[in-house]
Amino acid sequence: MTAIFYISAAVAVIATSLTITRANIVHSLLYFICSLLATGVMFFALGATFVAALVVIINAGAIMVLFVFVIMMLNVGPQSADQEKARLRPHVWIGPGLLSLLLLVELVYSLVRYDTGVTSGQTVGPQQVGTALFGPYLLAVELASMLLLAGLLGAYHLGQGVMKITGRKS
């Protein structure tokens, strides 16, 4: 089980360094999603199953989709179809695909073996995390919800101007 941690750590470091060196932003995003999945497998190997699910659902799922939306919004036009065709060529997705396949093999292997090698031999499950979140950290959860509300209002306010500008252009 320790091998799974080290392999996914290597995948995370490789994918992250490829993220900041690619010239094309879409390649970088694919590598960064791969790096986040590797982080998720590392959390799973550490016994932190709740954040392992959270990093896949929220970080790789929701936040990265936001990045993809913005990149797609920034190049709309007749040339975007050619760009789409170029993105479907294998050399774009073969690197992240292979790294993700390695992570999948690790995950299936650990699920078949069913043991999580934790740094001190015991998992900290979702129940303990939930008890801590809504017990001593209740005020911090409320503050986090206020922060998300502020983020929502800020994004709405800033996005409104963009919509007006694009409306005037078209």
Next chain:
Amino acid sequence: MATIPVEAGFIVAGLLFLTGLVGVLVRRNIIYILLAIEIMLNAAGLAFVVAGAHWQQPDGQVMYFFVLTMAAAEVAVGLSLVLQMYHKFNTLDANLINRMRG
């Protein structure tokens, strides 16, 4: 059961943070800078989770939850600022928008 030393987790977190820092310093595209900030936040969260797993306490995972919340809010506002910038200046280069009108 074989265990993972806590130092290994911290070294990985440090490497990831360093990669993100280099990304912020080297790249000039504003979307890359946001992405590198995301990398650094993730690395800091990884350090929290490693420490939480070492002491078998849920606090590390709770802190990662808060880091994730903060990252989501930051990305939402940051990306709408990127859209504004692109519509105003028609560029994503951070070096081109620091000039004053004079």
